[in-house]
Amino acid sequence: MANGQANGQWYPPEWPDRIRALADGTLTPVTPKRAATVMLLRDTGTTDSGSGPVVHMLRRRTSMAFAGGAYAYPGGGVDPRDDDRAVGWAGPTRAWWADRLGVDEAGAQAIVCAAVRETYEEAGVLLAGPTADSVVGDTTGADWEADRAALVDRELSFAEFLDRRGLVLRSDLLGAWARWITPEFESRRYDTWFFVAALPEGQRTRNASTEADRTVWITPADAAAGYDKGELLMMPPTVATLRGLAECATAAEALASAPGRDMTPVLARARLSGDEVVLSWPGHAEFTKHVPSTPTATATGTATATATATGTATAPATPSDPTGGAPS
Numbered sequence: 001m002a003n004g005q006a007n008g009q010w011y012p013p014e015w016p017d018r019i020r021a022l023a024d025g026t027l028t029p030v031t032p033k034r035a036a037t038v039m040l041l042r043d044t045g046t047t048d049s050g051s052g053p054v055v056h057m058l059r060r061r062t063s064m065a066f067a068g069g070a071y072a073y074p075g076g077g078v079d080p081r082d083d084d085r086a087v088g089w090a091g092p093t094r095a096w097w098a099d100r101l102g103v104d105e106a107g108a109q110a111i112v113c114a115a116v117r118e119t120y121e122e123a124g125v126l127l128a129g130p131t132a133d134s135v136v137g138d139t140t141g142a143d144w145e146a147d148r149a150a151l152v153d154r155e156l157s158f159a160e161f162l163d164r165r166g167l168v169l170r171s172d173l174l175g176a177w178a179r180w181i182t183p184e185f186e187s188r189r190y191d192t193w194f195f196v197a198a199l200p201e202g203q204r205t206r207n208a209s210t211e212a213d214r215t216v217w218i219t220p221a222d223a224a225a226g227y228d229k230g231e232l233l234m235m236p237p238t239v240a241t242l243r244g245l246a247e248c249a250t251a252a253e254a255l256a257s258a259p260g261r262d263m264t265p266v267l268a269r270a271r272l273s274g275d276e277v278v279l280s281w282p283g284h285a286e287f288t289k290h291v292p293s294t295p296t297a298t299a300t301g302t303a304t305a306t307a308t309a310t311g312t313a314t315a316p317a318t319p320s321d322p323t324g325g326a327p328s
Contacts, residue, residue: 008227008228008229008230008234009239009287015279016277016292018187019185019277019279022185023272029184033078035076036112036115037118037194038074038118039194039196039245040073041198042251053251054217054218054219055073055223056073059071071223074118074121074125076114076118076122082110083106084158087113087158088159088162090132090168090169091132092171100259101263102179115174117158119197123215124203126203128162128169135170137200147161174197176261180266181265181266183279184267184268191265196258198251199251220243220246224242227239236281240284267282273290
């Protein structure tokens, strides 16, 4: 049971006070940082719960300062060097991506690079190849790991990494799926683009993230059901994207449907209604919360997160990176 609800919605105990402060003008919103997260899919044929692809998810360590214990996707913030014009590039042009993502061309490259780079850093999966129509195979060798560690430590830029290995980024392997912005009353804010991609043949995921204590391949429907039962802790963007993925019968179908997805940013709104603060996410009524408007009754931030697909683990939701990197 999460935060007194029959689902696993992550909800920090400090939010009511911060919402009130925003409403009365004593809280100045911080500027959100750009981030990207990737929903990696793998076709499995028929599973116990039916047919369809499975998605790769991470569970954030319970010690993380934000959304600890929550399930999300690989992802993270944009590196200032991700807009390096020297990056090898294949697929739709930067101008095409700029139009799709709602940013300028430099910003589009930075966001797409962040999506590919963070997927490699956190899951060991690289959406790049030696040519515009190929993709690398196994990336688990010691030399690959050394480069991955250098990327994580920011000793190596993604453009330098691709150039060193003679690779081009395969932007055509990504599909832009959604965009969510952390609420204005949060102390850590991210403007996050969600992408979908299929696991390249020959590659395999692993838990390469220091921010996650476990990973799982799970059908989007099963993950959403775990949230509904209060067994899996998640943030609204993660649940919303899972529900959309559950409608796709294959990874290819998900990628094909991506260009038609609405990329209008989703930003939570808070308003006073009588003796309550009403917190809502436009277009996503299921996440609406009613919070007492007086500071004497704040919501708790505890929840039980049970990883049904990987074994059982109970975790208090201490306030990880909201990208999934949730900003997932």
